[in-house]
Amino acid sequence: MRILLYSISYSPEVAGSGRFNGELTKWLAEQGHHVDVITAHPYYPEWKVRSEYRHKGWFTEKADNLSVFRTPLYVPEHVTGKTRILHELSFAINSLVHWLRVLFRRYDVLIGVCPPLLAGWVPYIFSRLKKTPFVFHIQDLQVDAARNLGLIKNKQLLSFLDSIERYLLRNAECVSSISEGMKRNILSKGTPAANYFMLENWTDIDTMRPIPAQESLRTELGFSGTDKIVLYSGNIGEKQGLEILIEVAAQLSQYSDITILVVGEGVARKKLVEQAEQKMLKNIRFLAPIPYSELPRMLSIADIHLVIQKRATSDLVMPSKFVNILSVGGGAIVSADTNTSLRDIIVDNQLGWVVEPEQADKLANEILLALRSPQLHQYRLNARKYAEDHLSKQAILPRFEAMLSKLVNSYS
CATH class of the missing domain: 3.40.50.2000 (Glycogen Phosphorylase B;)
Incomplete structure (x- = not known):
């Protein structure tokens, strides 16, 4: 399969979804799939772009079947609801440079990882243009969290973000998340149960082992x-x-x-x-x-x-x-x-x-x-x-690969 993953977080980040995105795409590439990733310069959790990536602009890292397209972005010194929105918008806009580069490539499946919410919207539009199945993976229910934590107080903005989220959840060929609680929330927003896939966060049980x-x-x-x-x-x-x-x-x-x-x-x-x-x-x-x-x-x-x-x-x-x-x-x-x-x-x-x-x-x-x-x-x-x-990586990732293969075969 030819796979494109779009996410603001990626290796070498080890906090949040960055580690999981990196391990997933590397594992898929090792299975013989051709994997492209459009992502940002690593900045999380410090909220500072790492020194080795500063001032590098748009560039590509490549290893065998895996290509990683890096995108510069605005990283706020003080993180608020407003600066976070600007931060996420900067990634979505700047990453269009890479989307233009891959516009004429053929992919079998597109994966968008939320948060941020825009990481679902951009690949969804691309998937409609290319008539390619879209997988929307939810690590955090960002809109609900922003509302409940008071990070965004503007009701019109929250309503707008809600509508985007619900549209993506209802129209993606597959929606995945990492827990039963998140699954309940996602299904309540309109995702058909048949389109849902549980992709638990995993660990490498051989590396992460008990030590005296x-x-x-x-x-x-x-x-x-x-x-x-x-x-x-x-x-x-x-x-x-x-x-x-x-x-x-x-x-x-x-x-x-x-x-x-x-x-x-x-x-x-x-x-x-x-x-x-x-x-x-x-x-x-x-x-x-x-x-x-x-x-x-x-x-x-x-x-x-x-x-x-x-x-x-x-x-x-x-x-x-x-x-x-x-x-x-x-x-x-x-x-x-x-x-x-x-x-x-x-x-x-x-x-x-x-x-x-x-x-x-x-x-x-x-x-x-x-x-x-x-x-x-x-x-x-x-x-x-x-x-x-x-929670073994060796058990969870093959299930996800099998789901992608089934989705691609049913879509063609």
Whole structure:
């Protein structure tokens, strides 16, 4: 097959959908398919274009069957609802240079990855012109999240974005997403059930494996064997609501052996660091993102992992960091509302603890209970087993390839 994927996020980004887009297209190319990618210069989660990509304009990276068309874009210094819209528009407009380049190429299928929403609209128009099937993959329900988080307050704009989203969801030949909760939302917006495909976020279970504490980064980061490490590793943005960790650290400050370790980058990081310094908290540390190759060793330092998100996004997104936590056999405390697919997965499979979002008192108490819980060891075993049974890249990607092949054959 000849496949074109369009997304603002791509490797070498490892946060958000960038890693999954990169691994998916590389894997498809390794299976013998010809894959083109139109994407941006990498900038996420730091919201700064990486130094090696600055001032490079439009260019192409090529490796065997995989061609990656890079597009310059506006990256705001301060991320707001307005600047984010300008950021996404700049990518959509600037990427037209590459769309003109591929205008006369034949593709068997086009894939658009949302967010942003425009990453669905542009390939959809192209697919109609070329009479080619269109797959709309949803990593986040961006419009609902923007509304619920108050990132966009203009009702006319939200209504307009809603109409675009619903049109794409109803007219794409296939719509895929990563969780049951997102599936329910998508079907409620008009996607025919027969056109839906579940594409769970995956992990490489051979790379992301349990590592003994003595082989982790614990000693290198200055922690002893008796220190209790509560780890948050991932994007530090609006959806997570990580300001709660400042309150939690304050409540746990009397426990000298407990450290909250925050590893990552994002638009909210600077503010969190300033809040911790203002409160003179000694039991919360911030580290920059580490190389992806070191991630198993980093995740393995944790006694307890935290997966934090705001109530407003409980069933609109599925934290991508969670799959790697499960794969390394981590015991996790997850903030999730009742009747959400994330909570159901954790409770039904006994993978960890669930707390009500945005409740610092409850989270602090749950950390204390989890650190001394006799269930912790079993939860870790269950987590690894769940990853092996449900989240393996070797199992998920062939299913997606088979779906694409069936779609292409039925369309021709």
